[in-house]
Amino acid sequence: MxxxxxxxxxxxxxxxxxxxxxxxxxxxxxxxxxxxxxxxxxxxxxxxxxxxxxxxxxxxxxxxxxxxxxxxxxxxxxxxxxxxxxxxxxxxxxxxxDLGGPTMAQVIDDANADAHIDSAITQLLTLQAMSLPNDTVLFGEALLQRDAGLFEDWYVRRHLGIELDCGDAERLQLAQRRLMDNALAQARVPTHRDYMPRNLMPVADGPAVLDFQDMVVGPIAYDPVSLLRDAFLSWPEARVDAWLRRYHARAIEAGLPVPDIATFLRDADWLGVQRHLKILGIFARLHHRDGKPRYLADAPRFIAYLDAVVPRYRELDPLQEVLEHTIKPAITRLSA
CATH class of the missing domain: 3.30.200.20 (Phosphorylase Kinase; domain 1)
Structure with missing residues (x-):
């Protein structure tokens, strides 16, 4: 109408x-x-x-x-x-x-996912190989610190309504510091920061890329994990692992500065944790500040992702303790 x-x-x-x-x-x-x-x-x-x-x-x-x-x-x-x-x-x-109606997120399914993901990787490799002006924002310490604060300020404090005690605050800070150090140690390339199927349009010469205004120079694993561990879609871990390996092999062929596969998979896992904590904070802010409640419906997807990944890494045990002893009980109380 x-x-x-x-x-x-x-x-x-x-x-x-x-x-x-x-x-x-x-x-x-x-x-x-x-x-x-x-x-x-x-x-x-x-x-x-x-x-x-x-x-x-x-x-x-x-x-x-x-x-x-x-x-x-x-x-x-x-x-x-x-x-x-x-x-x-x-x-x-x-x-x-007008690029048409449906985004990739609206048409991707189990049967066609491999083809759509492969086309998205092709476009991503082009993006990551670009040359950007010297004044392009660096996804460095300042942005990482801001992202880290979103989780505690908006999701923990505002949405769950809890104040972390000194022990939990220290544990969360230690885990966030380790996540940030991992991100800062990675090779840097042009980074979309929200490269996911909702922001890709499956046109013939595409996919066309949308919502790119926050592009920065950032860690090389950031966009691959945004694509494959999406905020709005979930895939079996074995399939995600295969796609990450596919991206890694193609990135090597393209001459991009990816590390060895074991390091890359760890980097992707850790950036996924960092990103999901940040997005929990953003979605809580959208709900409480901007009156957009629908995004928080995907919060259980993020918690499930954290449950799948955080226990794999002893270095993230402090985060695991906060999640199990403080965050999850608060979620249970809120949903009761």
Whole structure:
């Protein structure tokens, strides 16, 4: 259904007027295509052929310039990204090609997963081989410290409603420090930071990559584990292991700086733990601060991942103790 004119929503009226001017069609309409975890929204044009997508990025909430800068860098590096057909940066509107409806997350299944993952790895290898400007943000100590704080501040303290005692706080800090040191020791390459099936569109010359505005220079195992230990999809560990080995072999062929396979698998495991703790914090923040509760429904997936991986590594025993003795009992109380 097209978006009706709404005199009580100036942004909606501005969005529709800009779209009609960009298309040169005074009768064009808009319908919501999707939203994301930020403040951007996406709208599909109605009554025109071919259809287009309007990105609405309110300039007082989410500057569109980082998105455009990353898009241009990715395109120059050979990565398939949406084409920009018209733009008004100051107003926060972009007219984009319409890549179609379903994301990879909506079409991937047991039968076709190998093909989709292989195409995603192909695109990822292109991304990781890019050259980025010297001023590209480094996924280093500062970002890692910020990520580490999200779990305790938003998931533990705000969502579960508990304050860690001195012993648990020290154990969590020690585990986070070890996770950060592992990430900092890895070879650094261009890193999407959210390279997962929800952000990939299965087009013929793709997959096309979306939601790339937070691209940094970061640890080489980060994007592979984002893809294969997704925040919204779970696969059997044996299959994930096979895909990680497939990525590793292809990365060696591509000349990327991956370590030996045993080290790489450990690095992927540890980055998966770091990432899942961070996302638990982000999802809790989306719920409590931004009024977006649906993301927390996936929290049990993260806990299950931590249960599968953390016990493998004695160095992460401090985290295991906090999870078993404090976090899980609090989850049980909250869900009772």
């Amino acid at each position: 097209s978006e009706p004119a709404n005199p009580h929503d100036p942004r909606a009226a501005q969005r529709l007027a800009w779209t009609r001017a960009a298309l040169g069609d005074a009768t064009a309409g808009l319908e919501r295509a999707s939203t994301d975890a930020g403040f951007r929204s996406y709208w599909r044009t109605q009554g025109t052929a071919p259809s287009r997508i309007v990105m609405d990025s309110p300039p007082d909430r989410e500057d569109v310039r980082p998105w455009l800068r990353a898009r241009d860098l990715l395109e120059a590096g050979g990565v398939r990204v949406p084409q920009v057909l018209a733009r008004d940066v100051d107003a926060g509107f972009l007219l984009l090609e």
